Amino acid sequence: MSASTRNANTPDEVRLLAREVRDKLVAVVIDANAYGAIGPDLERLGSLASALAKIDLQTWLPEPVVWEWAEHLASEWVAARNEAKKRLSHLSRAGLSAMAIQPEYKDRQAVIDEFIAALSRTPHVRIINLSGASAVEGLKDQILQRPPAKTKSDPKVKTGGSDSAWLRDVIKEAGSPNHLMFLSSDADIKQAWNTWGHGEPLMHTPTTIRAALFEDEPASLGDQWLVARYLSGRLPLDLDDQTQKEPGGHLVSTTPGLLDTLDLDWEEHGLTGGRLTRLTALAGLGNVLQEAAERYDPGNIPKSRKLRATVFFIADAETTDVFQFGEDEPVTESTASHTGLLTRTTLVFEVQDGKIISVHPDSETATFTASQYGDNWDAMEDVNDALTSVPGINLPHDWGAWKRNGEDTITVDGINHPPIEIQWQYNDYGGFTMLIGDEEAEVTCQYDDEAWVGGKEGFYMEPPYAVTVETPHLMGYGAWVLSAWVFKRLLSGDR
Numbered sequence: 001m002s003a004s005t006r007n008a009n010t011p012d013e014v015r016l017l018a019r020e021v022r023d024k025l026v027a028v029v030i031d032a033n034a035y036g037a038i039g040p041d042l043e044r045l046g047s048l049a050s051a052l053a054k055i056d057l058q059t060w061l062p063e064p065v066v067w068e069w070a071e072h073l074a075s076e077w078v079a080a081r082n083e084a085k086k087r088l089s090h091l092s093r094a095g096l097s098a099m100a101i102q103p104e105y106k107d108r109q110a111v112i113d114e115f116i117a118a119l120s121r122t123p124h125v126r127i128i129n130l131s132g133a134s135a136v137e138g139l140k141d142q143i144l145q146r147p148p149a150k151t152k153s154d155p156k157v158k159t160g161g162s163d164s165a166w167l168r169d170v171i172k173e174a175g176s177p178n179h180l181m182f183l184s185s186d187a188d189i190k191q192a193w194n195t196w197g198h199g200e201p202l203m204h205t206p207t208t209i210r211a212a213l214f215e216d217e218p219a220s221l222g223d224q225w226l227v228a229r230y231l232s233g234r235l236p237l238d239l240d241d242q243t244q245k246e247p248g249g250h251l252v253s254t255t256p257g258l259l260d261t262l263d264l265d266w267e268e269h270g271l272t273g274g275r276l277t278r279l280t281a282l283a284g285l286g287n288v289l290q291e292a293a294e295r296y297d298p299g300n301i302p303k304s305r306k307l308r309a310t311v312f313f314i315a316d317a318e319t320t321d322v323f324q325f326g327e328d329e330p331v332t333e334s335t336a337s338h339t340g341l342l343t344r345t346t347l348v349f350e351v352q353d354g355k356i357i358s359v360h361p362d363s364e365t366a367t368f369t370a371s372q373y374g375d376n377w378d379a380m381e382d383v384n385d386a387l388t389s390v391p392g393i394n395l396p397h398d399w400g401a402w403k404r405n406g407e408d409t410i411t412v413d414g415i416n417h418p419p420i421e422i423q424w425q426y427n428d429y430g431g432f433t434m435l436i437g438d439e440e441a442e443v444t445c446q447y448d449d450e451a452w453v454g455g456k457e458g459f460y461m462e463p464p465y466a467v468t469v470e471t472p473h474l475m476g477y478g479a480w481v482l483s484a485w486v487f488k489r490l491l492s493g494d495r
Helices: 019-024 042-053 063-093 108-120 132-144 161-174 187-195 209-213 221-233 376-387 480-492
Strands: 027-030 058-062 125-128 150-152 157-159 180-183 202-204 271-290 305-323 332-352 355-361 366-368 407-412 420-424 431-436 439-447 465-470 475-477
Touching: 027 042, 027 161, 042 058, 042 125, 042 209, 042 355, 058 063, 058 161, 063 108, 063 125, 063 161, 108 125, 125 161, 132 157, 132 161, 161 180, 161 187, 180 209, 202 209, 221 271, 221 305, 221 332, 221 355, 221 480, 271 332, 271 480, 305 480, 332 475, 376 439, 376 465, 376 480, 431 480, 439 480, 465 480, 475 480
Parallel strands: 027 058, 027 180, 058 125, 180 202
Antiparallel strands: 150 157, 271 305, 305 332, 332 355, 332 366, 407 420, 420 431, 431 439, 439 465, 465 475
């Protein structure tokens, strides 16, 4: 796994809070930035609120946070409506019949009203109303520039009154600042806590909060292979055919970083969009957990249980570029396909009677292109990360470096399959052949001598090493193509 993949906000380093700290908590307070810059992911918010209710914690939304979300979403709706009208006007001007767009909402206020109503209907989510006294104190903070208020931008704009107002209200509602945890990454909350003498606030993100609050346990090897079989059975999956009613549930979520992953100068390209179009293969499982058992009344044992996993897929994407050089110039549109991407999503699986009956994402979907490496040791580390994402795999005790010759055997627990054979190949930078049954994969570490520029005093324009994988059915750059092939072969021959 590349450094960017490995370090991308995973909960592995987060520890379960001490029992005495958890027992003091009354509520988790959701900040405006918890789910990104625009607004919340209601499905994930509702899922979190439901889980918190099972451990007797409330989910609070300060009223100003709701207002901020509503305004952002209304602005998004206005921008989308105006852009659509602009594009359709070009067709009408040219004498073509333009499809009329009938917006579901009459105006931006209707968008705001519907969003607030949807939040109010979300089970276990409570909106904390803004009190007049806190509003006055927050306004005084902002005008008088009392901490945690501040100025930002140029020219200076006073800000911070909203946050300091609702922070006062949630403290009063909870009875003590020690009774609160925040779903936020906002430094202003820390500043407020320090200014008011409350010490350090408890703060987590949607990615790390479960590890801090819930006593989830590592899933059994059998459950890990249950997840792998279920996912493999749904692949390949054409995402363009997915609907909200798709049986089983979605396997991916929003992909906010897709255009950056593809290294497109998208901010200079007008209206540019990107989306995942296809999941090709399962490439890895990590951090597979069984959620903490629900509290239940005697005789009312839950009929299902839940598993959580960090899941890696090989995926394809499509980008669309709509560009206009000038107001009177024609609009140009182009699309491009991108194959062999790696995606990572946290998925939650509901298990009943030994079968997975539903699944939903509980994180954004991160995307990565094939890694390049500074040396062949880093390349081998990525091969190791990919292979150890296969449940129950047992690598040789001396695994970890490219060998020039010899053979090795890899066994895999939890699945009925013969051992995997490794034949090391002589290569300047490393390589081996992996055999599973009657198929083989050729793995090669390659060096790009054109990555160095500038002669003797030059430098690398980009890391020069890469891993290529060739198999009968999957091939491409990146170590995760190898683990995807391993999953495919093991599960196709599982008896």
